[in-house]
Amino acid sequence: MVENRPFLTFLTHAVLIIGVIFLCFPVWMALVASTHGPEALSRSPIPLWFGDRAWENYSQLLAGGLPEAGGVPIGRMMFNSAIMALVITFGKIAISLISAYAIVYFRFPFRMGFFWMIFITLMLPVEVRILPTFDVVTKLGMLNSYVGLTIPLIASATATFLFRQFFLTIPDELVEAARIDRAGPLRFFWDILLPMSRTNIAALFIILFIFGWNQYLWPLLVTTDESLYTVVMGIQRMVNAGEALPVWHYIMGTAVLALIPPVLVVVAMQKLFVKGLVESEK
Amino acid sequence: MATLSIKSLGKTYPGNVTAVQDVDVEIADGEFIVLVGPSGCGKSTILRMIAGLEAITTGDLHIDGERVNDREPGDRNIAMVFQNYALYPHMSVRKNMEYGLKNEGLPKPEIAKRIEEASRTLRLEEYLDRKPRQLSGGQRQRVAMGRAIVRDPKVFLFDEPLSNLDAKLRTQLRAELKALHHRLGATFIYVTHDQVEAMSLADRIIIMNAGRVEQIGTPMDLYLRPATRFVADFIGSPAMNFIEGTVGEDRRSLAINGTQVLNMGQELPARAGAQVAMGMRPEHLGDAGGADIQVSLQVSFVEQLGADTVVHGNLSGGAQPLAVRLHGVHASEPGSEIALGCGMGHVHLFDTATGARLN
Ligand SMILES: Nc1ncnc2c1ncn2[C@@H]1O[C@H](COP(=O)(O)OP(=O)(O)O)[C@@H](O)[C@H]1O
Numbered sequence: 001m002v003e004n005r006p007f008l009t010f011l012t013h014a015v016l017i018i019g020v021i022f023l024c025f026p027v028w029m030a031l032v033a034s035t036h037g038p039e040a041l042s043r044s045p046i047p048l049w050f051g052d053r054a055w056e057n058y059s060q061l062l063a064g065g066l067p068e069a070g071g072v073p074i075g076r077m078m079f080n081s082a083i084m085a086l087v088i089t090f091g092k093i094a095i096s097l098i099s100a101y102a103i104v105y106f107r108f109p110f111r112m113g114f115f116w117m118i119f120i121t122l123m124l125p126v127e128v129r130i131l132p133t134f135d136v137v138t139k140l141g142m143l144n145s146y147v148g149l150t151i152p153l154i155a156s157a158t159a160t161f162l163f164r165q166f167f168l169t170i171p172d173e174l175v176e177a178a179r180i181d182r183a184g185p186l187r188f189f190w191d192i193l194l195p196m197s198r199t200n201i202a203a204l205f206i207i208l209f210i211f212g213w214n215q216y217l218w219p220l221l222v223t224t225d226e227s228l229y230t231v232v233m234g235i236q237r238m239v240n241a242g243e244a245l246p247v248w249h250y251i252m253g254t255a256v257l258a259l260i261p262p263v264l265v266v267v268a269m270q271k272l273f274v275k276g277l278v279e280s281e282k
Numbered sequence: 283m284a285t286l287s288i289k290s291l292g293k294t295y296p297g298n299v300t301a302v303q304d305v306d307v308e309i310a311d312g313e314f315i316v317l318v319g320p321s322g323c324g325k326s327t328i329l330r331m332i333a334g335l336e337a338i339t340t341g342d343l344h345i346d347g348e349r350v351n352d353r354e355p356g357d358r359n360i361a362m363v364f365q366n367y368a369l370y371p372h373m374s375v376r377k378n379m380e381y382g383l384k385n386e387g388l389p390k391p392e393i394a395k396r397i398e399e400a401s402r403t404l405r406l407e408e409y410l411d412r413k414p415r416q417l418s419g420g421q422r423q424r425v426a427m428g429r430a431i432v433r434d435p436k437v438f439l440f441d442e443p444l445s446n447l448d449a450k451l452r453t454q455l456r457a458e459l460k461a462l463h464h465r466l467g468a469t470f471i472y473v474t475h476d477q478v479e480a481m482s483l484a485d486r487i488i489i490m491n492a493g494r495v496e497q498i499g500t501p502m503d504l505y506l507r508p509a510t511r512f513v514a515d516f517i518g519s520p521a522m523n524f525i526e527g528t529v530g531e532d533r534r535s536l537a538i539n540g541t542q543v544l545n546m547g548q549e550l551p552a553r554a555g556a557q558v559a560m561g562m563r564p565e566h567l568g569d570a571g572g573a574d575i576q577v578s579l580q581v582s583f584v585e586q587l588g589a590d591t592v593v594h595g596n597l598s599g600g601a602q603p604l605a606v607r608l609h610g611v612h613a614s615e616p617g618s619e620i621a622l623g624c625g626m627g628h629v630h631l632f633d634t635a636t637g638a639r640l641n
Pocket residue numbers: 295296299300301319320321322323324325326327328
């Protein structure tokens with residue numbers, strides 16, 4: 001239903017603007033808080049406008065190793081988060097592309113059985129299977145390593161399912177034309193399926209990168225070595241830094257810094273994503 | 283260029299669906315063969331077995347004397363053009379045509395030469411760098427043909443390549459296809475459900491019904507001497523008129539519904555009392571004067587086509603539908619009657635039960 005009445009236009013805009021304000025307020029607060037000193041934030045009317053300590057706060061944060069903030073340099077934590085998010089993202093995309101390819105294009109025994117097995121895992125989020133997974137990772141000696149941090153999160157039923165649905169929409173004739181053109185299974189995958197999936201890959205990249213970047217529970221469990229801490233864990237540790245008062249200006253500053261990479265990914269990928277949408281067939 | 287030999291070819295799909303059975307045909311080098319029949323009769327299945335896209339259940343397929351039943355599509359030296367073009371959407375026109383050649387490992391200059399030639403033949407030169415979605419339907423289908431031509435195959439296979447195009451473009455591309463066949467001199471096997479397309483393109487037509495071959499012959503064979511009632515009905519537009527009845531004692535009359543009797547000019551090639559269907563093409567009905575068979579048409583509606591007029595109605599005094607195609611412009615009022623006649627030479631007689639031709 002698309003109507004064009006001034007009142008409705010006004011109403012929809014009002015609702016949207018209220019929604020945007022509602023969503024953006026916490027981000028705004030984090031930005032504002034990161035520019036004040038510690039005292040300003042513990043007094044009752046919390047400031048709603050920028051303070052004068054932005055430069056000081058951020059340079060101290062980036063210089064790193066603040067004892068009040070857990071002592072781990074923020075650069076290190078950002079690096080760990082980036083590694084974790086990127087490995088999870090690339091890993092998930094690669095594995096799910098390959099498994100969807102197998103399920104859609106190859107006839108092997110128990111094909112549908114495998115599909116349903118993958119599908120059922122959709123119903124078990126990380127939190128539910130965390131204990132057995134932790135047990136396995138411990139026994140494999142993968143605690144306190146990037147491998148342990150990333151591998152268990154790579155298998156992805158959601159992405160496999162999405163790629164399967166996309167592959168099913170590709171006409172059989174295209175596959176047959178490729179067979180006549182002497183494209184073997186690997187060539188077909190690389191030359192035809194992969195380029196045709198690029199908009200889907202871009203969209204998934206955004207979602208999965210943010211998923212990976214925001215992982216909290218799992219890194220908390222498998223890392224005890226400070227050099228492997230991620231930035232999300234870092235923020236949490238700063239909040240719970242023992243008896244001392246939480247250093248809100250640093251915490252909010254770290255949160256703002258932690259926001260930057262996902263925002264960059266969205267901005268960068270969105271272009272590709274939209275371009276892909278416009279370029280896609282018909 | 284190649285000969286094809288198809289021997290008792292059959293296909294049963296999983297779930298015991300028999301799509302094709304007992305197809306036998308020898309195709310000569312450079313022949314333009316059209317497979318025609320109603321939707322679902324197994325035309326595509328045959329073509330896809332020739333291409334190697336579908337496994338052959340029974341029978342043998344030889345290309346140039348070599349048995350190719352178990353060869354991969356890429357190794358059969360065939361090229362195929364699909365109804366929905368099946369172009370690679372992310373590749374430019376040039377890349378689409380190149381792809382198979384690259385996979386074959388042809389040297390670059392040779393690839394470039396072939397693409398230049400093909401795009402000249404098909405007038406695609408200015409579109410080489412476009413993506414398929416930037417082309418019209420007709421252009422896309424020409425690209426698909428280009429992709430087939432550059433491979434320089436022994437056999438070209440087409441599965442209803444013109445069905446997605448509008449009528450005018452279809453006629454135009456049909457002419458181009460005919461010219462292309464002439465120029466390449468390769469063996470063409472072409473699937474369509476459109477009998478006009480079949481008649482205008484084919485050297486020989488294979489007409490199919492429910493997975494079996496009804497008749498193989500030149501377009502004029504099929505038109506002049508259809509082997510079965512099915513073929514008689516399928517070929518020709520408007521379709522042939524059929525009058526069903528029982529052959530009289532003297533074998534010179536046909537009793538329709540037991541009430542009306544049609545008198546024949548000659549003895550019928552059927553025994554007395556046999557149930558037959560007498561077929562007469564609308565264009566072969568004409569002036570009643572002195573004709574072997576005389577019928578009267580009660581007009582229900584008239585199609586004015588300009589060059590011709592098709593008058594539809596019933597056999598007077600009965601419910602048997604009847605149509606006649608008259609030259610030029612004729613005005614006939616619905617409800618009026620027209621006296622028509624047909625020479626025995628234009629009468630086709632079929633057994634009602636088996637559909638086999640009797641004369
Ligand atoms: N993959 C398949 N599995 C089962 N039955 C099929 C399959 N493909 C085609 N058929 C059946 O085989 C018959 C012939 O199909 P097809 O060759 O596509 O007909 P046509 O091209 O003449 O319209 C149809 O009855 C169709 O339902």
